[in-house]
Amino acid sequence: MSLERINPRELSPATGFSHAVVASGSRLVFLAGQTALDGAGKVVGEALPQQFERALANLLAALAEAGGSPSDLARVTVYAVDVADYRTCAAELGRIWRRLAGREYPAMAVVGVVRLWDEAALVELDGLAVLP
Numbered sequence: 201m202s203l204e205r206i207n208p209r210e211l212s213p214a215t216g217f218s219h220a221v222v223a224s225g226s227r228l229v230f231l232a233g234q235t236a237l238d239g240a241g242k243v244v245g246e247a248l249p250q251q252f253e254r255a256l257a258n259l260l261a262a263l264a265e266a267g268g269s270p271s272d273l274a275r276v277t278v279y280a281v282d283v284a285d286y287r288t289c290a291a292e293l294g295r296i297w298r299r300l301a302g303r304e305y306p307a308m309a310v311v312g313v314v315r316l317w318d319e320a321a322l323v324e325l326d327g328l329a330v331l332p
Contacts, residue, residue: 202223202224203221203272203274204221204223205218205305206222214305216294216297217306217308218306218307223274225330225331226332227330227331227332228328228329228330228331229266229272229328230328231259231263231327231328233279233325234255234256234258234259234324234325234326235258235323236250236253236254236322237254237258243320247322248280248282248285248286249289249293251322252289252296252323255323255324255325256301259276263327263329271304272330273329274306274329274330275306275307275328277308277310277326278308278310278311278323278324279323279326280310280311281314281315282322283310
């Protein structure tokens with residue numbers, strides 16, 4: 201399995217994501233959307249950074265259970281109820297990402313949404329990983 205991260209020089213600098221990821225491998229892992237739910241099914245954390253950290257940890261836990269690691273992530277989509285708040289917190293969210301998932305960034309998108317399934321949720325992450 202291999203992931204080749206591609207960031208063309210003629211595009212804006214890729215900071216915290218990759219413009220494209222070429223994946224070759226034999227197993228695809230589709231990761232369901234994860235919010236800041238704890239084991240009891242309750243949203244934890246009132247601010248975006250705390251919820252982002254829990255949602256990312258949940259996504260990575262599902263990936264680990266499937267036999268993968270953060271470096272296997274080819275694509276992550278972030279759904280945020282307040283994109284302006286996401287941009288304001290971007291530096292802190294980047295630090296959280298690097299601490300939990302490292303510096304090998306997947307192709308990513310941030311999508312603004314009106315609300316998520318759980319009304320208290322501020323952010324949700326889903327993804328696609330490629331494993332050997």
